[in-house]
Amino acid sequence: MAFISAIETRALRSGRRQTGVFKSNRQARWTLIHDHPEHGTDPQYGTEDDCKTILIILLLTTLEFKNAPLINDPRITEFSERYLGRSLAPNTYRDSLLLEFLDFQALRAEAENPTHGKSEFHIGHLDPSRIPKHIPENVAWRTLRSNLIQGDMTLREARIYIIKLIARYFELGEIDLH
Numbered sequence: 001m002a003f004i005s006a007i008e009t010r011a012l013r014s015g016r017r018q019t020g021v022f023k024s025n026r027q028a029r030w031t032l033i034h035d036h037p038e039h040g041t042d043p044q045y046g047t048e049d050d051c052k053t054i055l056i057i058l059l060l061t062t063l064e065f066k067n068a069p070l071i072n073d074p075r076i077t078e079f080s081e082r083y084l085g086r087s088l089a090p091n092t093y094r095d096s097l098l099l100e101f102l103d104f105q106a107l108r109a110e111a112e113n114p115t116h117g118k119s120e121f122h123i124g125h126l127d128p129s130r131i132p133k134h135i136p137e138n139v140a141w142r143t144l145r146s147n148l149i150q151g152d153m154t155l156r157e158a159r160i161y162i163i164k165l166i167a168r169y170f171e172l173g174e175i176d177l178h
Contacts, residue, residue, distance in 0.1 A: 006111040007062070010123050011055035011139075029134055046134030053136045056083050058123065061141055064093035068104035083136075096124070097146040097158055122147045127154045 012028060029046040046054070060080050062068060070090060080088045093102050107121050124142030125133050129152060142150075150158040169175040 002114075003108050003111040004059070006107075006114070007058050008055060011058055012051045043131070043133055045132055047132075050132075050135050053083065054123075054134070054139050057136055057139070058141065060084055060088065061093055062104055062107060063088055064090060065102045065104035065107065065141075066091050066093075093141065095143050095146045096126075096140055096155055097150055097162075098143060100143060100146075102141055102143070120144050124150065124155075128152050129154070 028048070029044055029051050030048040032045045056079060060076070060083060063071060063076070068090060077087060080086065091101075094100060095102060102121070110119060110121060120143055122142045122144055123139050124147050126138050126140070127133070128150070130138055149162075153161060166175070
């Protein structure tokens with residue numbers, strides 16, 4: 001149950017922002033605009049329908065992580081085709097920036113034994129500056145490192161940045177492939 005609760009928190013609740021204009025503390029994302037209408041669209045805001053769709057997408061995609069249980073249930077297939085637009089592909093899910101495989105057992109272990117304020121598993125945004133940003137087509141599982149590297153760049157900008165960084169290492173002679 002801790003596993004599902006951890007995913008629900010990411011999909012349905014705001015972060016714990018204690019500073020800045022958009023302060024929040026794990027409120028339902030769809031209530032943020034009502035709590036502070038003078039702030040315009042809070043970057044953590046999401047409609048209730050979008051948040052619940054994101055929850056389903058996050059739950060489904062965990063079944064594509066390495067070491068995820070194989071579930072042979074027609075309802076899962078139906079949900080996958082409806083919410084992902086495709087069948088599940090077990091053992092294929094990768095962080096979209098670093099291309100590292102995400103591991104179901106590591107996520108489960110972290111959910112069962114959390115360390116306050118720390119998680120290797122995050123949700124990331126294809127475009128972190130999009131308003132609203134918490135929408136199904138803009139949210140996916142990511143690692144902490146991936147989110148730190150991407151920062152406020154779009155996923156495409158972050159990928160280009162990494163390529164340019166690697167090119168500079170080649171220019172400086174720091175990397176030489178034989």
